[in-house]
Amino acid sequence: MICVFGAGSIGCYVGGRLAAAGAEVVFVGRQRIADEAATHGLALTDLHGTALHVDAPRFETSPVAGADLVLVTVKSSGTRAAAAALAPHLEPGTVVISFQNGLRNADVLREQLPQATVLPGMVAFNVVHSGPGRFHQGTAGDLGVQTHPALDAFGPAFASAGLTLARETDLRGVQAAKLLLNLNNAVNALSGLPLKTELSQRAYRRCLALAQREALAAYKAAGLRPTATAGLDPRLLPALLGLPDALFTRTAAKMLAMDPLARSSTWEDLEAGRPTEVDYLNGEIVSLAAEHGLTAHVNEHLTALVHAAEDGGRRDWTGPELLAELRRT
Numbered sequence: 001m002i003c004v005f006g007a008g009s010i011g012c013y014v015g016g017r018l019a020a021a022g023a024e025v026v027f028v029g030r031q032r033i034a035d036e037a038a039t040h041g042l043a044l045t046d047l048h049g050t051a052l053h054v055d056a057p058r059f060e061t062s063p064v065a066g067a068d069l070v071l072v073t074v075k076s077s078g079t080r081a082a083a084a085a086l087a088p089h090l091e092p093g094t095v096v097i098s099f100q101n102g103l104r105n106a107d108v109l110r111e112q113l114p115q116a117t118v119l120p121g122m123v124a125f126n127v128v129h130s131g132p133g134r135f136h137q138g139t140a141g142d143l144g145v146q147t148h149p150a151l152d153a154f155g156p157a158f159a160s161a162g163l164t165l166a167r168e169t170d171l172r173g174v175q176a177a178k179l180l181l182n183l184n185n186a187v188n189a190l191s192g193l194p195l196k197t198e199l200s201q202r203a204y205r206r207c208l209a210l211a212q213r214e215a216l217a218a219y220k221a222a223g224l225r226p227t228a229t230a231g232l233d234p235r236l237l238p239a240l241l242g243l244p245d246a247l248f249t250r251t252a253a254k255m256l257a258m259d260p261l262a263r264s265s266t267w268e269d270l271e272a273g274r275p276t277e278v279d280y281l282n283g284e285i286v287s288l289a290a291e292h293g294l295t296a297h298v299n300e301h302l303t304a305l306v307h308a309a310e311d312g313g314r315r316d317w318t319g320p321e322l323l324a325e326l327r328r329t
């Protein structure tokens with residue numbers, strides 16, 4: 001049995017696809033999502049035109065025993081509580097994959113779940129909770145996981161669900177590369193725009209490039225090497241983002257190959273009035289930089305602006321306004 005712990009956008013979508021392909025899946029989540037699933041089932045769509053429905057997903061509000069594989073899909077602030085809730089229910093050797101953004105979630109899980117085989121994972125695509133029981137994948141991409149022999153048993157379930165589970169030898173490097181992209185979550189949420197519209201504007205991309213430069217300096221100091229994505233050395237990203245719009249659109253077509261309505265998970269949090277994950281994204285760069293005697297003022301400022309937005313502050317920054325604000329830091 002596969003347990004999805006934290007049935008929200010990623011959990012319902014990934015778990016839903018596995019269930020639609022015949023896997024036994026138990027979703028653990030909040031009552032409000034359980035109610036949606038009970039009334040509407042799960043409707044899963046993607047940018048390629050896939051449309052699937054899970055009529056009667058098994059939903060629980062606390063974990064049950066008997067899972068062979070657990071997918072942890074809570075936001076980073078919920079990882080400790082997730083581990084505490086799971087601990088009494090996991091048999092020795094249960095495989096736990098953290099499908100979360102940020103750099104440290106698997107470490108937190110491992111510390112609290114010594115009986116389990118905890119593996120860091122990465123979700124490259126975006127999913128939005130687009131209506132009651134509806135989850136839409138708006139950007140392309142795969143799932144990644146730190147390779148381990150225990151994964152052999154689960155490969156077929158992911159393959160049948162049409163989900164590529166890429167087994168990586170250096171998932172930490174993959175996570176570091178993903179975090180460079182997630183630094184855009186704050187910019188996207190502060191812009192109030194769909195990802196494609198936001199990333200099509202040079203001023204917003206320059207904001208992201210400033211944040212990435214600080215991250216790359218912190219990674220270098222920490223000896224963390226972000227993995228190349230789509231053949232691109234991540235160290236070249238800031239320069240690429242700074243290109244004029246017409247040139248960027250041609251050179252980085254892959255970055256813009258997404259559903260025009262796709263949004264970041266940070267935008268989704270603000271929209272739903274929830275606290276965001278910014279402390280684990282831009283805030284992670286601030287901490288990592290500080291650990292190595294560096295500063296990361298742009299990421300610090302983005303973190304503060306997102307916190308202000310959580311409290312009702314601005315979410316309609318134009319690109320030039322945000323860039324000027326960040327350059328003042």
Ligand SMILES: NC(=O)C1=CN([C@@H]2O[C@H](COP(=O)(O)OP(=O)(O)OC[C@H]3O[C@@H](n4cnc5c(N)ncnc54)[C@H](OP(=O)(O)O)[C@@H]3O)[C@@H](O)[C@H]2O)C=CC1
Pocket residue numbers: 005006007008009010011028029030033061073074075076078081082085099100101102123124125126127128264265274277
């Ligand atoms: N959404 C996306 O497009 C992407 C997200 N990610 C990452 O994936 C992870 C999950 O994100 P996402 O799916 O967007 O998050 P969501 O907030 O949509 O889903 C998490 C769900 O888990 C619930 N939850 C939290 N703690 C518990 C608990 N103890 N028991 C039961 N339910 C709980 C949350 O409820 P509540 O809100 O009430 O706490 C929420 O409904 C994050 O790390 C994110 O950064 C990665 C790639 C893309």
Ligand SMILES: CC(C)(CO)C(=O)C(=O)O
Pocket residue numbers: 101123124125126127139181182185195263264265266
């Ligand atoms: C897929 C991506 C990068 C989209 O912004 C994401 O990880 C998120 O929204 O958290």
